Amino acid sequence: MAITTVPETPRKPGRPPSPYSARPQRTSLGRKVRDNLTGHAFLIGAVLCFVVFSWYPMIRGIVMSFQRTRRGETTWVGWDNYSRIIADPSFWTAWQNTFYFTVLALALGYVVPFFVAILLNEFRHAKGYLRILVYLPVMLPPASALFLFKFYAYDPSEAGLFNAILKALHLPTSQWMQSPEMTMPAMVVASTWMNMGGAVLIYLASLQNIPGELYEAAELDGAGIWRRIVHVTIPQTRLILALLAMLQIVATMQLFIEPLILANGAGAEDSATSVAYLIYQHGFFQNDLNGAAALGVIMLVVLAGFSAVYVRLTAKQD
């Protein structure tokens, strides 16, 4: 039988084959790991840390939320913990308080740092010192800052700082943390003061990236300060604004240390009970770790929902 050989087609000279168009060579997982042993070893370290300290507790929490432990015996109870937690009258109070705090914190803690950053950006001198001044409260441990507010600023007697100011202005004094109506606004003020510095620095960095020509063009078109903010500053910083809004929502919904320190927990007539504090109360004071886990999962789902909305919104913007 005659054997015919097909001559190899010569390659076209000049253009090298594209690395992307070439069919990828199959490499076994073991080979991949062997080729980058050090890299994978470091990766394993990071993954182990996440597994042990983040993912395992999260999964364990989800599992616990469907279990009940009595006399050392753990049984599966389905959605029982969830229905029990939702039926707890404090459940809705806690969510209501938490959303109220989040809305107030967005109105104050989100907007104020933005305008402070714009103001700082406008200063020509002493910028560095002003930034340090604004950032200083962030360096104070949160517990110390809150104790300052609790015992010094929010003292309900006339000796308290805010009451002394109100009195000097001939205005009615307040009971601050002891008044159910004032609890949340007072906590937001303290929280904003404590955390504003970080947000201001991020805004400042973002503001300084805006090309000066845009402002010059706007000025030539006769735009005043407000229109420059609306038409130049906000559109140019929208991604940072969206990111910080998201972070603010996620952070404020985990409200915990403020009620714990400023209101000694639940506050006047439960006005300071937040979802995170309720989790703590169930888990550590009511011997109800399963109920606490269920509430934690509910919170996780809500926060994940907010994060999903954020991802979707920013994806559209991009």
Place this chain on the structure above:
Amino acid sequence: MSVPQYRKAAAVALVAGLGLSLTACSTKSDDKGSNAGGKVTITVDCQPVGAQKELLKNWNDDVAEFQKQNPDITIKSVSVGEQCNNPPDFTARLAGGTVTDVFYGYMTDLQQVLDSGQAMDISPHVNKDAISTWDSVDPALKEVFTDGGKLYAVPVKNYSMGLVYNKALFQQAGLDVNNPPKTWAEVRAAAKKISALGNGIAGYSEYSAGNTGGWHFTSLLYSQGGQVLTEDGKKADFNNAMGKQVLQNLKDMRYGDNSMGARQLLQWGDLLTNAGAGKVGMFIGAPDATQAIVSQFQGKFQDWAMAPLPGQDSAAKGTLGGGEGYFFKKDLTPEQVKAGLKWIAYQKLTPGKGQFDYARAKPQNYPVGLPQPLLFANGSDAQKQELELRKANANVDTTNFALFEATPVPIKGEPRNAQAVYAVLDGAMSGVLTNPNSNIDALLKTAEEKVNQLLAAES
């Protein structure tokens, strides 16, 4: 070594290191506490913290002496904080299974400890042979730590509440220090006079946060003859005339007389800080509240005295009692249980030793003469010995507590699921103490619904 070999070795070392460190974190000792030589080791918590220098020295001396007397036993002491039991820490240690072999708990903790599955039934081990004063221990206290006929802890301290008052402020306000208020109307009148001294002094002070508000509500309700839960422990039983009266008394003093000071939402340390600073005329508490005022909050013993808990129109019908004990961790060997009981007998239940070593405590200015720990039954041998020792070594003026001791009020234990119930009742207490327009009926109704829901979920 070639480069690839070096990288391989580094990677293996890194993984091995991480693995080992993680294993180390989760390693559980397989040491059962005894070795071939017949030596037994037990871990015990509640060792005083470093800041409590004298108490720590006393504890360490006791350990050394005990080990000298019992060379086959090794005590490993663990400090878990000044109060020995801070509920969040305690819960975490129980849930994590990291309690010591012999661990401290409040009388209210029994259910939680049982639920965690960490406690051991010690009934077969506890008797007069293991603890020589066992027959003298008040049976009611043993009952508190008993469930289903099984004993789970050894009681080591007991308290009941009364009216603690500041003699110095009483004198300044022109009140008779030897005739403290006996009814809530008299408390109200005295509080008005004391708060009239000004300078931010509260005539009467009360808790309303951190579960302490509910704790005191319970005691005040007992003084009216009420109870927090029904006899079977299945329903709330405070939304009635007595519960209303408790809150009305407080509301009247807070907003009617303005005799309770401006700062409310107080929890344990807040009130005692004010008391130590001489800003509180009266409050309800146990005898050891005066000890905390002196040792932790810079107050003076001579300023404080105690009277029985006031009643609404006459003597109180009841008062809250509570206390503490030591549990034994499950899976201990019989030798470890025996060693643990021996240590508790030595440190907590023997007149003249450990907590009853009054001769040692006297020169250290650690209070001797307080009507506590109320551990032994009336008329028992151990009680007689303890009283004699206490009397002989008293370094606080026992007349300050004479009225409280001479007029005993029936003691009633804490309700089932006490901490959870107290947390709910904080809301009612904070309501009347922070809101002049609070609706007592509504506060009690809300609290009742919450407690019933909580109890239903528990059952």
